Amino acid sequence: MRKAVIIGAGMTPVGEHWKLGLRDLAVEALLNAMDDAGIDKVDSLYVGNMASGSFVEQENLGALIADWAGLGNIPAVKIEAACASGGAAVQEGVKAVLSGLEDVVAVVGVEKMMDAWPSDATRYLAYAADAEWELFHGVSFVALNALVMRYYMKAYGYTEEDLALFAVNAHINGTKNPYAMFKKPIKVETVLKSPYIADPLKLFDASPVCDGAASVIITTPEKAKELGIPKEKWVEVAGMGRAIDTINLANREDLLTLKAAKVAAERAYRMAGVTAKDIDFFEVHDAFTIMAALSLEALGVAERGKGAQLAKEGQIAIDADYPIQTMGGLKARGHPVGATGVYQTVEAVLQLRGEAPSQVPDAEIGLTQNIGGTGSNITVSIFRRV
Amino acid sequence: MARPMQVSRYWRHFREKYRLIGGKCENGHVHFPKREVCPVCGSRNVEEYEFSGKGKVISWTIVRNPPSGFEYYKPYPLALVQLEEGPVVLAQLTDVDPEEIDFGMEVEVVTKKIREFEEDGIILYGYKFRPLVK
Ligand SMILES: [Zn+2]
Numbered sequence: 001m002r003k004a005v006i007i008g009a010g011m012t013p014v015g016e017h018w019k020l021g022l023r024d025l026a027v028e029a030l031l032n033a034m035d036d037a038g039i040d041k042v043d044s045l046y047v048g049n050m051a052s053g054s055f056v057e058q059e060n061l062g063a064l065i066a067d068w069a070g071l072g073n074i075p076a077v078k079i080e081a082a083c084a085s086g087g088a089a090v091q092e093g094v095k096a097v098l099s100g101l102e103d104v105v106a107v108v109g110v111e112k113m114m115d116a117w118p119s120d121a122t123r124y125l126a127y128a129a130d131a132e133w134e135l136f137h138g139v140s141f142v143a144l145n146a147l148v149m150r151y152y153m154k155a156y157g158y159t160e161e162d163l164a165l166f167a168v169n170a171h172i173n174g175t176k177n178p179y180a181m182f183k184k185p186i187k188v189e190t191v192l193k194s195p196y197i198a199d200p201l202k203l204f205d206a207s208p209v210c211d212g213a214a215s216v217i218i219t220t221p222e223k224a225k226e227l228g229i230p231k232e233k234w235v236e237v238a239g240m241g242r243a244i245d246t247i248n249l250a251n252r253e254d255l256l257t258l259k260a261a262k263v264a265a266e267r268a269y270r271m272a273g274v275t276a277k278d279i280d281f282f283e284v285h286d287a288f289t290i291m292a293a294l295s296l297e298a299l300g301v302a303e304r305g306k307g308a309q310l311a312k313e314g315q316i317a318i319d320a321d322y323p324i325q326t327m328g329g330l331k332a333r334g335h336p337v338g339a340t341g342v343y344q345t346v347e348a349v350l351q352l353r354g355e356a357p358s359q360v361p362d363a364e365i366g367l368t369q370n371i372g373g374t375g376s377n378i379t380v381s382i383f384r385r386v
Numbered sequence: 387m388a389r390p391m392q393v394s395r396y397w398r399h400f401r402e403k404y405r406l407i408g409g410k411c412e413n414g415h416v417h418f419p420k421r422e423v424c425p426v427c428g429s430r431n432v433e434e435y436e437f438s439g440k441g442k443v444i445s446w447t448i449v450r451n452p453p454s455g456f457e458y459y460k461p462y463p464l465a466l467v468q469l470e471e472g473p474v475v476l477a478q479l480t481d482v483d484p485e486e487i488d489f490g491m492e493v494e495v496v497t498k499k500i501r502e503f504e505e506d507g508i509i510l511y512g513y514k515f516r517p518l519v520k
Contacts, residue, residue, distance in 0.1 A: 123453035132399060133419055136500065136512065137477055138449060138456040143464050146447035147476075151466075154445075154489060198447040198464075250466055250474040251417070251425065255445070 004097045004237040005386065007229045008037025008217035009346040014181045014334030017211040022056050022112035025213035026065045030108045033215035037229055042217065043102040045069075045076035048089030048109035050338035050372075052078075054124035055116050065108060075102075082128035083287060085109065086214070086341025087242075087370030087379030093218045094237050094381075103223045109342030110213035121209050125337065128373045130248040142206055142288070144249050144374045146198035149290040151255050153200065156305040160200050163289040164191035165311035167204050170286060170325040173318055174332025176357040181210050181334035191289075205289040207335035214342040216349065221386075231386060235352045238365070239274070239382040241267025249374045256305075258291075260378035261298035261369060268367070269300075272382040276300040279382070280363040281323040281351055283344040285371035286330050295369055296324070299380070323360050326351055341370035341379060352385040393508055403512040406495050408473065410435035418473040439495030440518070441469040446479065446487050455501060467493055467515050480514040492518040 010032025012025050020028075026047070034040065047061040058064065062076030081088040086109030093107040113121055122142075126135045129144060152158065168188055174180040186204065194203035219227070224234055241264035246252055253259070269275055276299055284299070286292035293307030301322050302310050310316055316324045327333055327347045330340060348366040350356040360366075363385070370379045401407055408418030415426040416435050424432055446465035449456070456462075463479040465487070479487060480498055493515035500510040 117454065119452065119454040119457055122451060123455065126453050134476055135453065136510070137464065138452055138459065138462060138501070139464060139476070140449060140451060140453050142451065143447050143449045147445045147464070147466055150447065151445040195450075196448070197451045198449055201447070246425070248476070250476040252474075255466075 002098050002100060002220050004094045004218050005221050005224055005234045006216050006218055006237065006345070006349050006383070007224050007233050008033040008039070009215070009349040010036050011179055011214035011343060011346050012212055013179045014210050014212035014336060014343070016114050018114070020211070022052060022058060022110055023064055023068050025112060025211060026108050026110040027069045029110070029213035029215040030065065030069050030106060033106065033217050037217045037233065039104065039217065039227060042071060042074065042104045042106040044074050044096060045071060045106045045108065046089045046093045046096070047076065047078045048086035048107065048338050048342055049078050050080060050082055050085045050111060051124045051127060052112065054127065055121070056112050081377045082372030083285070083337045084341060084370040084372030084377045084379050085338035087344065087368065087381065088341065090216065090342060090345050090381060091240050091242060091379055094240060097218050097220060104217065104219045106215065106217055107342060108213060108215040109339035111336035111338040112211050113209045113336060114211050118209070133248050140198065141374070142201055143198040145288040145290055146201035147249065148255055148374070149201050149288070152290055152293065155256060158308045160192060160202070161188055162308045162312055163205065163293065164188045166286055166289040166292040167191050167331050169311065169316050170329040170331035173325055173358050174328025177327040177333060178357065180328040180332050181208055182328070182332045201288060207287045207330035210334040210336050212334060212336035212339050212343065214339050214346045216342060216345050232353060234386040235349045236384040236386050237381065238384040239268040239270070239272025240380065241265060241271070242379045245376050247373060247376045256294065258294050258298035258375045258378065260375055261295055261371070261380065264378050264380040265299045268380040268382050272384070274365060274382065279365050279367045281326050281360045281366045283326065283329070283347055283366070283368040284324050285369055286325060287335055287371065291371060292324065295371070296322070299367065299369060318358050318360060326356060326358055326360055341368065344368035344370060345381065348383045352383055396508065396510060404497055406437045406439050406513055407434050408437055409433065416471050416473060418469070418475055437469050437471055441467040441475070441493055441515070443487060443489065443491040443493060444468050444474065448484055459501065463487060465515065478514045479516065481516040486517070494518050
């Protein structure tokens with residue numbers, strides 16, 4: 001079977017880009033990735049984006065971005081899986097390369113959220129829920145996660161303070177990332193004193209609404225050699241998996257298991273021939289602190305109910321056993337929804353090249369996990385140093 | 387904001403939303419809302435099933451930053467209610483002091499206004515849950 005390697009990675013800073021539109025951000029990230037690889041053309045483009053039609057009245061992103069990046073008459077489409085759109089786009093790009101139909105594939109994840117009114121942004125994000133049976137009742141994504149958070153705290157006896165540790169850790173790592181939206185450390189009290197958005201979930205349990213774009217270039221080792229890409233740039237796509245769960249949170253068999261992450265991780269581990277113990281760092285989807293805890297459990301890093309315990313024991317720090325959110329995660333780097341999975345991929349590439357601003361020592365294998373909906377669409381990808 | 391709401395989108399669910407009608411498959415699995423395929427066993431032989439409307443709160447939150455269209459009603463309590471027949475339903479709680487909401491609180495279904503649109507728009511009704519009136 002063919003293998004896939006990432007040979008280029010690029011991104012824009014995450015933040016409030018008042019002067020830049022969606023196409024500006026996407027083209028900048030894409031050209032950065034192509035420059036990083038040292039190439040000027042690709043066979044195809046996959047765009048990870050959740051809700052450009054709602055946020056900026058723009059669909060058909062494949063045509064828009066490939067056209068404005070000067071890529072010619074290539075095939076280009078948008079991939080949508082809510083907040084997991086970026087992770088899914090990376091995987092579709094990898095599949096295109098593995099299939100043998102395309103040799104050099106570009107993936108760009110982009111979201112332009114700040115052009116919308118805040119309450120409209122809240123509505124557009126909730127389009128990833130069940131329109132008839134969730135949004136109809138006035139849910140926000142924060143509210144859905146708050147329902148899970150309260151249930152988790154009750155089930156295992158955790159406090160709001162315990163979950164705040166995930167936000168604190170993300171901010172520590174974000175301080176060193178020049179592309180992060182938030183570069184200031186925070187304390188547990190910062191989280192606890194922040195206002196409730198949907199009790200018991202507070203402002204600082206949540207990742208910010210923001211703009212950003214990230215991009216990677218994928219090819220085969222043979223083609224990378226042919227193109228003369230130096231091996232220091234290569235990072236292998238070792239495994240990947242993706243799965244869905246009920247779109248409606250209330251229909252979940254078990255509210256405290258991210259089953260889609262579990263299934264996706266099992267597939268990714270099997271494909272890569274590794275287990276959770278072999279992974280040197282985890283970029284998990286901490287859109288909300290509760291999701292970081294549940295993700296660690298679903299990925300097999302922590303036992304059921306022990307995800308938050310890992311944070312309490314200090315095991316998620318950059319120099320600990322299970323480093324997570326090495327460049328700030330969604331909480332501090334920011335969460336431009338459809339771009340997030342590609343940011344995670346770029347961060348994994350930097351870690352495995354040894355170029356990360358807060359480097360995990362001797363990182364050889366990294367995992368990214370990207371959640372769409374309230375756990376209803378999840379991607380897990382595993383990358384390995386070449 | 388464009389007007390996303392068509393009347394037909396709502397009347398097609400009137401019965402389910404006003405009578406809390408879900409599905410029951412040939413093997414006795416009940417679910418809400420009703421689906422074509424039983425989520426437990428995969429049977430396609432699913433009939434309508436009317437729930438009693440009584441249940442217990444298993445988790446809840448207070449929505450303080452609602453999506454556009456719901457700003458007027460904030461803050462409002464939203465809960466996961468486990469019906470006595472088993473399935474869990476997401477809905478707003480009503481006629482309750484937020485301080486009194488607790489795990490296991492007994493509630494019953496009631497038809498209430500969910501939201502209004504612009505002056506000339508439609509008014510949506512649906513189920514909410516309130517503390518059991520004994
Ligand atoms: Zn059944």
